[in-house]
Amino acid sequence: MSTPSKIPIPGRSYINKPTEEITTFKNTSKSFKGNKTRTSIQSRTITKIPIPGRSYINKPTEEITTFKNTSKSFKGNKTRTSIQSRTITNAINNSSSTRKNKNKAKAIRLDSLMVFPPNFEKAKDVFARQSDAKKEHLTFFSGTTELVLPNQDKEISTKDCLVLSALLHLQIIDNTEGYKVSDGKGGTVCLMIPRQDALLGLPNPNRALVDINLHGGKRLKRGGKRVVGLGCNDEYKPLYQTVGLTPGRSFLGLYDKWPVKNLHSKTRPTLEKMMNVVNTKIGKYIDEHLLVGYKKARDGITHGLETSGGFKDGKDLLQAAAIGLGAYLNSHTDDDAFLSVYICHCPEEWKDKVGYEMNCDPTGYFCFPDQGVAVACRPGDILIFNARMYNHCSSSPTVQYLDKQVFNCSLYIKTLVMAGNNNGE
Numbered sequence: 001m002s003t004p005s006k007i008p009i010p011g012r013s014y015i016n017k018p019t020e021e022i023t024t025f026k027n028t029s030k031s032f033k034g035n036k037t038r039t040s041i042q043s044r045t046i047t048k049i050p051i052p053g054r055s056y057i058n059k060p061t062e063e064i065t066t067f068k069n070t071s072k073s074f075k076g077n078k079t080r081t082s083i084q085s086r087t088i089t090n091a092i093n094n095s096s097s098t099r100k101n102k103n104k105a106k107a108i109r110l111d112s113l114m115v116f117p118p119n120f121e122k123a124k125d126v127f128a129r130q131s132d133a134k135k136e137h138l139t140f141f142s143g144t145t146e147l148v149l150p151n152q153d154k155e156i157s158t159k160d161c162l163v164l165s166a167l168l169h170l171q172i173i174d175n176t177e178g179y180k181v182s183d184g185k186g187g188t189v190c191l192m193i194p195r196q197d198a199l200l201g202l203p204n205p206n207r208a209l210v211d212i213n214l215h216g217g218k219r220l221k222r223g224g225k226r227v228v229g230l231g232c233n234d235e236y237k238p239l240y241q242t243v244g245l246t247p248g249r250s251f252l253g254l255y256d257k258w259p260v261k262n263l264h265s266k267t268r269p270t271l272e273k274m275m276n277v278v279n280t281k282i283g284k285y286i287d288e289h290l291l292v293g294y295k296k297a298r299d300g301i302t303h304g305l306e307t308s309g310g311f312k313d314g315k316d317l318l319q320a321a322a323i324g325l326g327a328y329l330n331s332h333t334d335d336d337a338f339l340s341v342y343i344c345h346c347p348e349e350w351k352d353k354v355g356y357e358m359n360c361d362p363t364g365y366f367c368f369p370d371q372g373v374a375v376a377c378r379p380g381d382i383l384i385f386n387a388r389m390y391n392h393c394s395s396s397p398t399v400q401y402l403d404k405q406v407f408n409c410s411l412y413i414k415t416l417v418m419a420g421n422n423n424g425e
Contacts, residue, residue, distance in 0.1 A: 103288050110285065113191070114179040119171040122372030126169055135162040139331045141374070142166065143364040143395040149328050150402055158328060166365040166374040166395045174376035176358065181373055183390070189371055190385035193285055198382040199356055203277060206347035208270035209407045213239045213325055216259035216267075239407075240327040243271065244320035247416035254417055257320075271321070275411060279317045282341055282384055291317075294338050318411040325407050328396060331369050334387040337418040341411040342366055342383040342394070348404045349379045356380040363406045365395040387412065 130139055138161040142149055147163050166172065173181065178194030246257040258268050283291065294317070318341060334340065344363050349356055356379045365374035366383055370391050375383060377394075385392060387410075394408050 106284060106288060110287070114175070114177065116173050116179055116181050116373070118182060118184045118189070118368075119372035120184065122169065122171050123370055124372075126164065126369045126372065129164065129169070130162060133162045135160075138162055139164065139369065139393075140328055141170070141331070141365065141367045141369075141393060141395040143398040143401075149396045151326065152328075161330065164369075166367055170365070170367060170369065170374040171372055172365065172374055172376060174362065176378075181368070181371065181375070183371060187389070188386070189368055189373075189390050190366075190375060190383055191285055192375060193281060193382040193384070195358060195378065195381060197284075198281065199358070199380050201277060202355060202380055203270070203273050204350055204355070205270055205274040206345055206350050206407075208264075208267040208274075209323065209325075209345055209409075210347060210405070211264050211267045212241060212243075212259070212271070212323065213405075213407075215262035215264075216241060238327055239323060239325035241323045242320065243268075243323070244275070245413070245417055246320060247414060275318070275321060278341060278343060278382060278411060281382055282339075283317065285384060286339060290339070318413050320412055320414065320417070322410045322412070323407055324394075324409075325405060327408070329393050331367065331391045331393045333389070333391055334412065335415050336387045336412045337415040338413050339384050340387040342377070342385065343381065343409050343411070344377055344379055344394075345407045345409065346379045346401065346404055361400040362398055363401045363404075364397050364408075367393050367395055 126139070138158075140149060140158055140161055140163045142163055142165045144150075145165050145167050147165055149158055149163060152158060164170075173179070175192070176195040178192055178197070180191045181189040183189050241259070243258050244256065245254060247254055260268060317338070346363055349360055351357065360378055362376040362378050364377060366377050366385070367374045368385075368390055374395065377383060397404070397406050
């Protein structure tokens with residue numbers, strides 16, 4: 001045994017040299033490869049040094065400065081340590097840095113998208129045909145080369161309207177890499193999210209869409225302004241249904257519109273999940289200054305709802321949807337308060353454990369006649385567009401989908417909703 005020596009205890013601070021003499025032990029075995037000298041205190045359990053995460057009956061030897069929040073409105077832990085304060089400050093700084101990095105990545109993402117110009121020659125031709133027929137506001141587009149819409153309802157057909165072909169009278173833009181369409185004046189008509197990004201994590205809403213068609217859909221007869229021709233065949237009935245946050249038509253205020261009486265219990269949650277995923281995706285492709293302004297306006301809404309949901313409980317950008325199956329809408333603008341989204345679904349194209357394939361055929365074309373272009377849309381594609389400024393409509397199905405169910409879904413937020421649908425306030 002060696003002579004006792006003065007060794008400082010780990011974890012203990014000293015102003016002067018250690019005054020406590022501690023007996024040490026030395027292992028002289030040649031086969032021992034560790035520290036050959038250890039103190040008697042190291043051999044015993046250390047009791048005076050606080051170990052993080054361990055509770056003590058006696059107070060730790062080190063005093064830690066604490067800060068106390070005396071505000072009555074503060075509901076959290078009113079006392080925090082200096083270490084916790086530094087942690088909170090670092091978290092705020094890291095959050096700010098993360099936000100800046102995300103905004104920078106978004107700017108790079110948007111700048112990398114291809115930009116297609118309008119085709120004003122096609123637009124002039126469409127306008128001339130509308131003028132000759134004197135049916136500028138009753139123009140429909142076929143998804144085939146035929147100048148008729150298939151399977152029209154005899155009661156509300158498009159026989160007195162102008163039917164053109166997206167393939168013949170508009171320039172088709174068909175690209176899966178993502179792109180923008182310019183209006184030729186510095187504005188953006190629409191933005192197609194890259195298909196790979198659109199399909200990533202997209203849930204399957206097709207069973208819910210079929211259920212709402214069978215048990216919740218309504219056949220709307222709204223004259224020659226919007227829904228004119230409803231496609232019919234023996235397999236399914238036509239549908240034009242709106243759901244979500246809606247202004248009351250016969251009363252002030254807002255309500256959450258869902259035909260829940262005959263629907264399956266999973267239908268609404270499934271559609272709301274699809275809307276939530278789409279809302280998350282479009283946030284990555286909308287200019288940040290537009291998002292910030294819209295969110296401030298949206299978050300300022302305090303109008304109550306007749307039922308739960310909507311702005312009171314949700315944070316989605318767009319909280320209402322129109323679902324069309326075999327519904328033909330004429331070229332029109334909408335009184336939407338923000339950008340809108342178009343996405344289509346087809347139950348026959350969804351593959352279990354795979355989803356929609358990357359290179360399936362377009363179901364139809366989303367048309368912008370004033371710009372002379374039509375955007376090819378496949379199941380699962382997400383198209384962001386300005387419904388308030390540019391005339392638009394979806395075409396009838398393409399040849400490949402004439403005998404399939406194609407659900408055209410639009411996500412939006414109405415100006416009346418943003419205003420609370422209450423002139424009395």
